[in-house]
Amino acid sequence: MLEAQHLSIALGGRRIVEPLDLTLCPGELVGLIGANGSGKSTLLRALAGLLPPEHGEVCLDGKPLRKIAPRTVAQTLAYLPQAAECHWPLTADRVVALGRLPFRGSSSELNAEHITRALQAVDALHLRERGIHELSGGERARVFLARALAGDPALLLIDEPGAGLDPFHQLQLMETLQALAGQGTGVLVVMHDLGLAARFCHRLLALHQGRLVASGAPGSVLTDGLLAEAHGVTAFRSRCQDAPVLVPWNRIAPKSGNA
Amino acid sequence: MNPNRAPLSPLVALTAALALSALFSLSIGSTSIPLRALWEAACGQGDPLLRLVLLEIRLPRLLLALLVGGSLGLAGAAMQGLLRNPLVEPGLLGVSAGAGLGAVLAFYSGLSAMFAYAVPLGGILGAFASVLLVCALAGRDGSIQNLILAGVTVSAICGAFTSLILNFSPNPYAGMEIVFWLLGSLSDRSFDHVLLAAPLIALGGALLLGCGNALRAFSLGEQTARSLGFRTGRVRMQIIAGAALAVGAAVSVTGCIGFVGLMIPHLLRPLVKGDPARLLPVSALGGALLLLWADLLVRLLPTGQELKVGVVTALVGAPVFLFLLIRTRKSLF
Numbered sequence: 001m002l003e004a005q006h007l008s009i010a011l012g013g014r015r016i017v018e019p020l021d022l023t024l025c026p027g028e029l030v031g032l033i034g035a036n037g038s039g040k041s042t043l044l045r046a047l048a049g050l051l052p053p054e055h056g057e058v059c060l061d062g063k064p065l066r067k068i069a070p071r072t073v074a075q076t077l078a079y080l081p082q083a084a085e086c087h088w089p090l091t092a093d094r095v096v097a098l099g100r101l102p103f104r105g106s107s108s109e110l111n112a113e114h115i116t117r118a119l120q121a122v123d124a125l126h127l128r129e130r131g132i133h134e135l136s137g138g139e140r141a142r143v144f145l146a147r148a149l150a151g152d153p154a155l156l157l158i159d160e161p162g163a164g165l166d167p168f169h170q171l172q173l174m175e176t177l178q179a180l181a182g183q184g185t186g187v188l189v190v191m192h193d194l195g196l197a198a199r200f201c202h203r204l205l206a207l208h209q210g211r212l213v214a215s216g217a218p219g220s221v222l223t224d225g226l227l228a229e230a231h232g233v234t235a236f237r238s239r240c241q242d243a244p245v246l247v248p249w250n251r252i253a254p255k256s257g258n259a
Numbered sequence: 260m261n262p263n264r265a266p267l268s269p270l271v272a273l274t275a276a277l278a279l280s281a282l283f284s285l286s287i288g289s290t291s292i293p294l295r296a297l298w299e300a301a302c303g304q305g306d307p308l309l310r311l312v313l314l315e316i317r318l319p320r321l322l323l324a325l326l327v328g329g330s331l332g333l334a335g336a337a338m339q340g341l342l343r344n345p346l347v348e349p350g351l352l353g354v355s356a357g358a359g360l361g362a363v364l365a366f367y368s369g370l371s372a373m374f375a376y377a378v379p380l381g382g383i384l385g386a387f388a389s390v391l392l393v394c395a396l397a398g399r400d401g402s403i404q405n406l407i408l409a410g411v412t413v414s415a416i417c418g419a420f421t422s423l424i425l426n427f428s429p430n431p432y433a434g435m436e437i438v439f440w441l442l443g444s445l446s447d448r449s450f451d452h453v454l455l456a457a458p459l460i461a462l463g464g465a466l467l468l469g470c471g472n473a474l475r476a477f478s479l480g481e482q483t484a485r486s487l488g489f490r491t492g493r494v495r496m497q498i499i500a501g502a503a504l505a506v507g508a509a510v511s512v513t514g515c516i517g518f519v520g521l522m523i524p525h526l527l528r529p530l531v532k533g534d535p536a537r538l539l540p541v542s543a544l545g546g547a548l549l550l551l552w553a554d555l556l557v558r559l560l561p562t563g564q565e566l567k568v569g570v571v572t573a574l575v576g577a578p579v580f581l582f583l584l585i586r587t588r589k590s591l592f
Binding site: 045048049050069070071072073074075077078079080081084085086087088089090091094095098099101102104147 | 343472475476477478479480482483485486487488489490528532533534535
């Protein structure tokens with residue numbers, strides 16, 4: 001379980017995330033939503049232990065993250081940044097194999113099994129021999145997600161994995177994340193697609209100007225008031241197959257130049 | 260199969276090529292020595308004059324070519340992996356320029372006339388001083404960009420002082436001596452040079468070869484490498500220290516030999532399918548092979564004045580880059 005207590009984050013002396021508490025439990029799919037610049041990616045990096053907190057603490061299974069060896073953290077928690085990149089022309093399976101680096105020393109059969117399973121989970125097994133730079137943006141995003149899955153992490157923190165994916169693969173991605181949560185993984189995903197967030201996430205956290213303004217079931221978070229305040233939009237709402245449908249509909253003119 | 264595990268082929272092929280080339284290099288020269296005589300000399304038998312030529316002249320020269328070429332290739336591959344840029348050369352962080360300045364100071368101060376190893380020792384001191392200065396300028400948590408800027412700054416400072424010393428050299432001959440030394444050469448080197456450089460190169464090489472997995476993780480960017488459990492600051496220092504030791508020692512005994520550390524990793528990267536860890540040993544072997552052949556060329560070409568091996572690598576390097584440029588342009592259009 002990942003837990004943040006009174007966590008605040010500052011970059012270059014400027015407060016980006018105001019003090020907040022949150023938890024990510026095994027088996028839940030949590031969406032982190034908010035407008036551009038609301039501090040989502042910064043929060044995610046701090047939760048992954050990549051940014052030191054200004055105040056407060058991030059704990060992994062009750063122990064402060066900064067007191068655990070980085071490799072031990074990496075065996076439990078996988079982080080996938082926004083716009084992931086690979087600087088060398090590796091093949092897709094080699095990129096995914098990098099996700100096994102925290103487990104270096106384990107048998108090559110076990111590694112190969114995890115790599116294959118991770119590629120299968122994102123429907124990219126057929127791409128395994130292809131060079132990462134030859135792939136389309138969407139294919140590449142799936143391979144990078146497979147990289148994060150290759151370590152079979154208990155907790156998965158991912159930053160906008162759906163950006164650049166076509167509708168088919170966006171739905172597939174959310175189904176994959178849902179299935180992972182079903183198998184006991186705790187997934188925290190930064191996302192902008194409020195419709196997918198409403199439909200798939202068990203819980204949502206909404207950030208607005210660095211503040212955690214709402215937290216809970218999607219229905220209780222995605223209120224008209226929050227959409228107006230945090231996103232500056234109204235929404236069209238309906239239901240389909242017993243699931244909520246939410247489509248951002250109209251822009252609300254910003255108040256006093258504050259977007 | 261574990262995709263991270265290296266199939267041996269490029270390593271085996273390069274090792275075999277290196278072994279054959281080494282034998283060829285020992286047997287050929289102004290006096291050609293048949294393989295049988297090589298064997299006899301190795302066993303302590305045969306013509307004592309041939310043994311003298313082999314053990315005192317050709318063997319140290321061959322060993323230096325292997326050590327220096329290997330360390331330039333290895334350090335180039337590691338630096339390119341660290342900075343994630345295929346156009347980085349091992350001297351980028353000021354090591355070569357610092358070693359050059361240290362050696363030139365040893366010439367200028369007259370120490371080289373008093374003490375035979377003043378030049379290599381001056382080079383090694385210069386290399387260390389410049390790297391310490393780069394690290395101090397870049398700051399303790401220096402980003403890659405700060406490191407590059409600090410390296411360029413220190414290289415420029417060392418270059419400026421080297422020019423100043425050349426400008427004020429007491430006579431044209433002293434100036435020529437410095438210029439020729441800076442061009443890079445393996446001639447007239449003894450086992451003492453090998454013994455001076457080998458421990459530092461071995462230590463530097465071990466530091467660099469130990470960074471393979473970290474360099475793999477660095478291909479996904481520094482942040483992701485950290486999320487994969489690597490202490491990136493420590494890896495960075497290990498690579499900088501390794502490159503300083505290996506390249507500093509190499510430049511100190513041979514002068515500045517360009518293009519090997521830039522060209523070899525670039526050329527061999529496709530052989531290892533871009534894997535920055537497998538590139539390390541392959542580049543070391545490739546660098547050794549290139550310098551061995553460049554030096555053979557120097558020894559075999561009947562030029563009136565001695566051709567410097569640094570000039571040969573530059574003459575070979577420039578067209579290779581032209582070829583790479585043309586190939587890249589063709590694949591773009």
